[in-house]
Amino acid sequence: SAVISQKPSRDICQRGTSLTIQCQVDxxxxxxxxxxxxxxxxxxxxxxxxxxSEATYESGFVIDKFPISRPNLTFSTLTVSNMSxxxxxIYLCSVVDSGANVLTxxxxxxxxxx
Amino acid sequence: GESVGLHLPTLSVQExxxxxxxxxxxxxxxxxxxxxxxxxGKGPQFIIDIRSNMDKRQGQRVTVLLNKTVKHLSLQIAAxxxxxxxxxxxxxxxxxxxxxxxxxxxLQVIP
Numbered sequence: 291s292a293v294i295s296q297k298p299s300r301d302i303c304q305r306g307t308s309l310t311i312q313c314q315v316d317x318x319x320x321x322x323x324x325x326x327x328x329x330x331x332x333x334x335x336x337x338x339x340x341x342x343s344e345a346t347y348e349s350g351f352v353i354d355k356f357p358i359s360r361p362n363l364t365f366s367t368l369t370v371s372n373m374s375x376x377x378x379x380i381y382l383c384s385v386v387d388s389g390a391n392v393l394t395x396x397x398x399x400x401x402x403x404x
Numbered sequence: 405g406e407s408v409g410l411h412l413p414t415l416s417v418q419e420x421x422x423x424x425x426x427x428x429x430x431x432x433x434x435x436x437x438x439x440x441x442x443x444x445g446k447g448p449q450f451i452i453d454i455r456s457n458m459d460k461r462q463g464q465r466v467t468v469l470l471n472k473t474v475k476h477l478s479l480q481i482a483a484x485x486x487x488x489x490x491x492x493x494x495x496x497x498x499x500x501x502x503x504x505x506x507x508x509x510x511l512q513v514i515p
Contacts, residue, residue, distance in 0.1 A: 323503075334505075393503050
């Protein structure tokens, strides 16, 4: 199955700053997604990262707050902009593993905003 | 979109006993229902899935049951082991491969 690497694994950020999370996959994948998991909560889909076009955002998430890049079929970034303490969460990159038709996750990036 | 939720937030089970984790869903548009296991500090890990036109699927020590009449999904773990301690999420897959997650159940295995 696909192996997903996320960087950073964790970070502590100051209010008002922005942080970019990187997601690298060891194989080419068509479908790539970004999820948020707030403390003690379930996962919520932020957006679908589309290669060569703008990301598709879910209700409640906007490009200005969570800009996403997808320059090729193995890499994507998610930026959390103008952070507030409410953005403290785990952000997870996931891909559809075409071989197994299964949604596979990275280990996540745990952000704490002070 | 799909809405998926769980009945019980926590479940404590004696080692060796069977575990049953339940889930209710409100939208029938999912073509697959999936169970994920999330250990502390890790991303969710796929356990087993079931197509929406099936009512039972078995894996290694796990069985998923789907009752579309009452929109209910369950995960049964046989002979629960300490390594099964984790948070379990049910999820539904809809259009464009998008997966919607339920609220999660924490399984605690008592040695």
